[in-house]
Amino acid sequence: MSLRSIFSRLLSSRSRSRLIDSRDSESQKLESKISGNHTPESRQPKSTWRHRLTIFLIAVTLLLSAIWLLLAIWYQYGISSVLTWLATIAIASILAALLSTRYWDTVTKVLQNDSRSNKRLISKGTVTKVLIGIYSTVWLIGLGWFFSIEPKQDREWMAEVDQQVSYERDATNPDLVTLTNVRNFDWQTEANANEHWDTRTIDLSKLSGVDVTNSYWMGPLIAHTLVSFRFEDDRPLAFSFEIRKEDGESFSALAGFFRRYELSLIAAEERDIIYTRSNARGEQVYLFPISNLQQHEVRSLFESYLTAADDLNTKPAWYNTLVSNCTNIIFYMARIVSGDRLPWDYRIWVSGWLPNYLYDVGMLDAAPEKDNQPWSMNTWYERTHINPKAKGFDNQTNSQSSVSRDENSSEFSQQIRQDIPIPSLANSQASAEAKAKSTAQSSD
Known part of the structure; x- marks a missing residue:
């Protein structure tokens, strides 16, 4: 084998290695973008205590407002009423969906790695806003219903x-x-x-x-x-x-x-x-x-x-x-x-x-x-x-x-x-x- 052919094969091998490395690097970057993981240089700063406090107050507000509305329905219609149970299921489902958005990144990563899923996924922020909008609408309707209840004179009194x-x-x-x-x-x-x-x-x-x-x-x-x-x-x-x-x-x-x-x-x-x-x-x-x-x-x-x-x-x-x-x-x-x-x-x-x-x-x-x-x-x-x-x-x-x-x-x-x-x-x-x-x- 001539010296020229040896160098030719060596250069060819290095080129293929570089091409494979380049492809692997591009693949890792794509996965990083999809999963939301960034390199240390692009990593965002950790949440501040103010951000955590805000999230906590929002969560408490949602929970207490839901409890208030459910108690109002309960005391008006009774715990055995179909309406009471439907309202409980609806409100609990909305709050559960809001809670699940915390794990939205994990869900999207799994779905994105699924070869059968080629559609662009909705962002976490959009989902959260939609759910909060739905809950706020439901709660405001409940508030209006509550204040529309009028006292009466003609009941079967003791x-x-x-x-x-x-x-x-x-x-x-x-x-x-x-x-x-x-x-x-x-x-x-x-x-x-x-x-x-x-x-x-x-x-x-x-x-x-x-x-x-x-x-x-x-x-x-x-x-x-x-x-x-x-x-x-x-x-x-x-x-x-x-x-x-x-x-x-x-x-x-x-x-x-x-x-x-x-x-x-x-x-x-x-x-x-x-x-x-x-x-x-x-x-x-x-x-x-x-x-x-x-x-x-x-x-x-x-x-x-x-x-x-x-x-x-x-x-x-x-x-x-x-x-x-x-x-x-x-x-x-x-x-x-x-x-x-x-x-x-x-x-x-x-x-x-x-x-x-x-x-x-x-x-x-x-x-x-x-x-x-x-x-x-x-x-x-x-x-x-x-x-x-x-x-x-x-x-x-x-x-x-x-x-x-x-x-x-x-x-x-x-x-x-x-x-x-x-x-x-x-x-x-x-x-x-x-x-x-x-x-x-x-x-x-």
């Missing part, structure tokens, strides 16, 4: 909220107000009572004070709040904002966020509305007499209840566990009457701590027995606990009984106020505010 209080003023004396549908049931057990709705005339000029009653039924943080108005020569009258339950319906604090219950205003005798809590249900009930009020403030608060009755009779409203419940509605009305004397406070939304709030703002007399020995909040709770006082009270009246309902109501109201000092009304605004300020400082 007996204790079947009627709504209404009133008329005397044409010759506006102080005389005749209330219709004042509840005055004879409760035997939590679920059984003899129904009785009264008509009662009261004299607003005889208003002598206000008591706030807290009934604890779910731990120290949650309580139902009632307001009783005292009169100089008559028994008290209690008002209570409550959910208007349908037959067979029970209360759920969570359902109260989702337009599940209409709002009801009950005017009742204390032997009915307090007795059923302290005796029939076994809740722990406390009655606090409010100090440092003027007569016109008490009257204005009473008038606020009459206005609320008019509003609910004209147009029903929804109960809301957070913004329109039995406690903060009272605070809204009282603040209109008393203004800055009742500052905003987180305890307005934690109903069980309402008495502590009243104590701190000077609405509970620091030394009610005038012996210069201030009462602590513990003393107030001890003295105002009415369960021991109401225990054994005979709440039954009938046509054969020698005791009328009115007499029985007066006796119950007197009995639960034993050992509770009842404050008198303030003579002027200056004295009321000064006394409240002094009381608040004493409580501190």
Whole structure:
């Protein structure tokens, strides 16, 4: 073999090697582009903490909004409803698809390596935007549906909220107000009572004070709040904002966020509305007499209840566990009457701590027995606990009984106020505010 032929074969071999290497390099670059992997020189910088935080907040927002919408559908249609299940499957599918976009690069790589797939694949960003758009549309439609749900007056209500209080003023004396549908049931057990709705005339000029009653039924943080108005020569009258339950319906604090219950205003005798809590249900009930009020403030608060009755009779409203419940509605009305004397406070939304709030703002007399020995909040709770006082009270009246309902109501109201000092009304605004300020400082 000649030297020329040897060099010719050697050069030919090197050329083929270079060609193969070049082809391999081009193949690797193509794979790198398809799979999204880049060389170290072109590698993008790692995600910053701000980017991760943004992604986390978006994910939490999507999850919470989905839970809210599903709960709204659940409480409106029930968990066994076909609509509830279809909505759950649809929303869960959209969120699952959004989650899967995190692995979109892996999926596209597998599909691109499939020799049967010659079509250009959709990018990850496009898929994510489409899915978020679909979810946002679904959620906004659900939001519009939720706020279109209207409260009703004509449902099959439970007996204790079947009627709504209404009133008329005397044409010759506006102080005389005749209330219709004042509840005055004879409760035997939590679920059984003899129904009785009264008509009662009261004299607003005889208003002598206000008591706030807290009934604890779910731990120290949650309580139902009632307001009783005292009169100089008559028994008290209690008002209570409550959910208007349908037959067979029970209360759920969570359902109260989702337009599940209409709002009801009950005017009742204390032997009915307090007795059923302290005796029939076994809740722990406390009655606090409010100090440092003027007569016109008490009257204005009473008038606020009459206005609320008019509003609910004209147009029903929804109960809301957070913004329109039995406690903060009272605070809204009282603040209109008393203004800055009742500052905003987180305890307005934690109903069980309402008495502590009243104590701190000077609405509970620091030394009610005038012996210069201030009462602590513990003393107030001890003295105002009415369960021991109401225990054994005979709440039954009938046509054969020698005791009328009115007499029985007066006796119950007197009995639960034993050992509770009842404050008198303030003579002027200056004295009321000064006394409240002094009381608040004493409580501190």
